[in-house]
Amino acid sequence: MSKMDEVGERESWRCWLCDEPVDPDMSVNDPRGPSIDSINTAKKGKGGPERLAHRACNTKKGAVKPVVPWSDALFVIDPAPIIGVVEQLTRKPGRVAVARCPSKSDAQDASDWLLDRLSRLAPELTLETKIEPGGGGFLLVVSR
Structure with missing residues (x-):
């Protein structure tokens, strides 16, 4: 092979x-x-x-830091750079706020998509998401 x-x-x-x-x-x-x-x-x-x-x-x-885009099908505001989140959680366990969403269902869709994408991008990491209400919307948080 x-x-x-x-x-x-x-x-x-x-x-x-x-x-x-x-x-x-x-x-x-x-x-x-x-x-x-x-x-x-x-x-x-x-x-x-x-x-x-x-x-x-x-x-x-090329030789620049890669960008893994968020899906255009998601309704997310201020999404965090996915590669940066992976690097941060690889170095040290913790939690990272990755996006804001206007509704809980938007946040759930983003959570499902992100966990699937991260499982293929960084299969060695065990990650989970949490949806937190606040500020008239919902915050999507990833933790290791």
């Missing part, structure tokens, strides 16, 4: 950046083709795990 196949199987053939399917049979030179991205989310000088990405997503990211 090639390294690409190993990483692809582990990642369920989904791009870690855009969360869309990656076709294992597509050419690695095609923008939607598979590529391996070495995430550098650990301390400076220490590489992180190798993850599956579309060639275009990996190229677009």
Whole structure:
């Protein structure tokens, strides 16, 4: 089994950046083709795990810190950068407020989506969410 196949199987053939399917049979030179991205989310000088990405997503990211977007289907206000939340909770257990939502059902939708996304982005972390009322809305908090 090639390294690409190993990483692809582990990642369920989904791009870690855009969360869309990656076709294992597509050419690695095609923008939607598979590529391996070495995430550098650990301390400076220490590489992180190798993850599956579309060639275009990996190229677009380049040498800058990656951005994992929140779903456009969610109604969230002031969403926290997902990679930053993962880095913070990897370094030290605790809790991080990640977004505000106007209704409890919006917060629940965001919670369900975020836990699913984080379980694939950082499978080594055991995270949970809590929805807290306040300020005329609801705060979504992630904790480890």
